[in-house]
Amino acid sequence: MTKIFRERKSSGMRLRFIHKRKALVTFLLLLMAAGALLAQTSPHGRVVYLSYEDAKPILEAEAEILPQELKGRSPSELALDWPKWVARHDAEIRARLAQGDEDTLVNFLLFGMSYTRQPRITQKQIQQIGQQQNGAVAANNPALANLASSLQSRADDLIRAMAAPGNNDRLLFARRLLVEQKGFRLDTTEGREKAKAYLIASVVRVLGEFNNYARILEAARVEGASEEFIQRSSLFRTRGLSSDTSLLPNYALEEALKAIQSRGLLTAGSVRRVAIIGPGLDFTDKQEGYDFYPQQSIQPFAIIDSLARLGLARADAMRVTTFDLSPRVNDHLQRARQRAQRGQAYVLQLPYDTQAQWKTDAVHYWERFGDRIGSPLAPIATPSGVTALKVRAVRVRPAIASMITPMDLNIVLQRLDAPQSERFDLIIATNILVYYDTFEQSLAMANIERMLRPGGFLLSNNALLELPFSRLHSVDYSTVVYSDRPGDGDHIVWYQRAAD
Numbered sequence: 001m002t003k004i005f006r007e008r009k010s011s012g013m014r015l016r017f018i019h020k021r022k023a024l025v026t027f028l029l030l031l032m033a034a035g036a037l038l039a040q041t042s043p044h045g046r047v048v049y050l051s052y053e054d055a056k057p058i059l060e061a062e063a064e065i066l067p068q069e070l071k072g073r074s075p076s077e078l079a080l081d082w083p084k085w086v087a088r089h090d091a092e093i094r095a096r097l098a099q100g101d102e103d104t105l106v107n108f109l110l111f112g113m114s115y116t117r118q119p120r121i122t123q124k125q126i127q128q129i130g131q132q133q134n135g136a137v138a139a140n141n142p143a144l145a146n147l148a149s150s151l152q153s154r155a156d157d158l159i160r161a162m163a164a165p166g167n168n169d170r171l172l173f174a175r176r177l178l179v180e181q182k183g184f185r186l187d188t189t190e191g192r193e194k195a196k197a198y199l200i201a202s203v204v205r206v207l208g209e210f211n212n213y214a215r216i217l218e219a220a221r222v223e224g225a226s227e228e229f230i231q232r233s234s235l236f237r238t239r240g241l242s243s244d245t246s247l248l249p250n251y252a253l254e255e256a257l258k259a260i261q262s263r264g265l266l267t268a269g270s271v272r273r274v275a276i277i278g279p280g281l282d283f284t285d286k287q288e289g290y291d292f293y294p295q296q297s298i299q300p301f302a303i304i305d306s307l308a309r310l311g312l313a314r315a316d317a318m319r320v321t322t323f324d325l326s327p328r329v330n331d332h333l334q335r336a337r338q339r340a341q342r343g344q345a346y347v348l349q350l351p352y353d354t355q356a357q358w359k360t361d362a363v364h365y366w367e368r369f370g371d372r373i374g375s376p377l378a379p380i381a382t383p384s385g386v387t388a389l390k391v392r393a394v395r396v397r398p399a400i401a402s403m404i405t406p407m408d409l410n411i412v413l414q415r416l417d418a419p420q421s422e423r424f425d426l427i428i429a430t431n432i433l434v435y436y437d438t439f440e441q442s443l444a445m446a447n448i449e450r451m452l453r454p455g456g457f458l459l460s461n462n463a464l465l466e467l468p469f470s471r472l473h474s475v476d477y478s479t480v481v482y483s484d485r486p487g488d489g490d491h492i493v494w495y496q497r498a499a500d
C-alpha cells in the first residue's frame with residue numbers, strides 16, 4: 001500500500017510519501033535503448049533522457065500520480081514502452097510552448113506601450129473583467145465599457161504595427177505567431193478583422209483562466225497556508241509554457257542564500273558550478289515588465305550578482321549553465337554569450353513601478369542590483385506619460401556574460417550526464433515547476449538530484465513531493481514579501497541533496 005500525506009514541521013510544510021517497495025526488476029537492454037536517446041553535448045557533460053531504471057521507483061511509488069496512459073501497466077510493459085513514452089511526452093511538453101507564446105501575446109496586447117498610445121491595462125481593471133465574467137458586475141458598467149473600447153483600440157494598433165514591424169523583435173514575434181503559425185492575413189480588411197477577433201478571444205481566454213486560478217487558490221486558502229502553497233505549486237500544470245520573468249524572485253533567492261549561509265549550510269567560496277532551470281525572457285510581463293527596452297534575461301545575472309555579493313562564489317570563478325526548452329530563451333542567451341566573447345557587454349534595464357508599493361528592502365535590492373557584475377549606465381528613457389516608473393540600467397561585464405552556457409534541456413525528462421566532479425553546487429528553479437503536475441515534478445526532482453553534488457542545494461518557490469527514496473529533501477524555507485499587495489511574495493524552499 002502506498003499513501004500520500006502532508007506533514008507540517010516546525011520549519012515548514014512538507015509533502016511526504018510512504019510506500020512499500022516492490023521487487024526490483026532490471027531491464028538492461030531497454031535501459032540502454034533509453035540512454036541512447038542522446039540530445040545534446042557540452043564540454044561538461046551530455047544531455048540524456050531519464051532512463052526507466054531512474055524513473056522506476058517513482059512509477060512504482062504511487063499509482064495515483066501517474067498519467068492515465070501509464071496506470072495499470074505491469075513493470076515489463078512499462079519498461080518496454082518507457083523510451084517511446086519519454087519521446088512522446090517530451091514532444092507534448094515542448095508543444096506547450098506554442099500556447100505559452102499565445103499567452104505572451106495577450107500580455108503584449110494588454111501591457112505593451114511601443115505600438116499604441118492607449119494606457120496599459122491595470123491589475124484592478126483585470127480583476128473587474130474577471131468579476132464580470134462571474135456575473136458579479138453589471139454588464140452596463142461604464143468603466144468596463146471604456147476598458148472594452150481601449151482593448152479594441154489596442155488590438156487595432158497592434159495589428160497595424162504588426163503589418164509593418166520593422167526590426168522590432170516583439171512585433172516580429174507577434175507577426176510570426178499570427179501570420180505564419182495561425183494563418184491570419186494582415187493585408188486584407190477581412191484578415192485584420194479575424195486577427196482582431198482572435199486577439200480579443202485570447203484575452204477573454206487568459207482572463208478566464210486567471211479567474212479560475214484565483215478561485216482554486218481562494219478555496220485552498222480556506223484550508224490553510226500549507227494547502228494554498230501546495231495548490232499554488234502546480235497551479236499552471238495545464239497552462240502554456242510562458243517565458244516571462246521579472247526581477248523580484250531573484251531578491252527572494254538572494255535572501256534565501258543569505259539565510260542558508262548564516263546557518264553554515266553553504267560557506268564562503270563554496271559555490272562554483274550553478275545551474276538555472278528556466279531562466280526566462282522578459283517580454284512584457286504582467287507585472288513589472290515593459291516593452292520599451294530590448295528583451296532580456298535577468299535571472300542568470302542576478303544569481304551571479306547575489307553569490308558574489310554574499311561571498312559564496314567568486315564572480316570570476318563561477319560556471320553557470322542554463323537549462324531551457326524554449327528556443328527563444330536559448331537563442332537569446334547564446335547570442336549574448338557570443339557577443340560577450342567578442343567583448344560586448346550585456347545591458348539590463350530594471351524598471352521599478354513606484355505605484356506597486358514595494359517593501360523598502362525590495363527597493364534596496366533593486367538599487368544594489370548589478371553592483372558585483374557591472375556598472376550603472378543611463379537607462380532607456382521611459383515612454384511619455386509614464387510618470388510613476390523609475391528605471392536603472394546595468395552594463396554587465398563581458399566576462400560575466402560569457403561565463404553563462406545555455407543548453408537545450410527539458411528538466412522533466414532530461415538531465416546533464418556529467419562526472420561527479422562536474423556536478424552542480426546550486427540549482428535554481430523558480431516559476432518553472434509550477435507548470436507541471438506531481439508526477440512530472442517528481443521526474444524533474446530525479447533529474448535534479450542526479451545533477452547536484454552531495455550537500456548541494458536546489459532552491460525553488462514550489463512545494464515538491466519528497467519521495468522517501470529521493471536524496472533531495474527540504475531543509476527549511478524562507479519567505480519574502482515584495483509589496484503590500486495581497487499574496488505578493490515568494491516562499492523559497494531549500495532542498496538539499498544527501499550523500500550517496
Ligand SMILES: C[S@@+](CC[C@H](N)C(=O)[O-])C[C@H]1O[C@@H](n2cnc3c(N)ncnc32)[C@H](O)[C@@H]1O
Nearest residue numbers: 243245246278279280324325326410411430431
Ligand atoms: C515563467 S518563466 C520563469 C523565469 C524565471 N525562472 C523566473 O523565475 O522569473 C519559465 C521558464 O522555464 C522554462 N521551462 C518551462 N518548462 C521547462 C522544462 N520542462 N525544462 C526547462 N525549461 C522549462 C520556460 O521556457 C521559461 O524560460
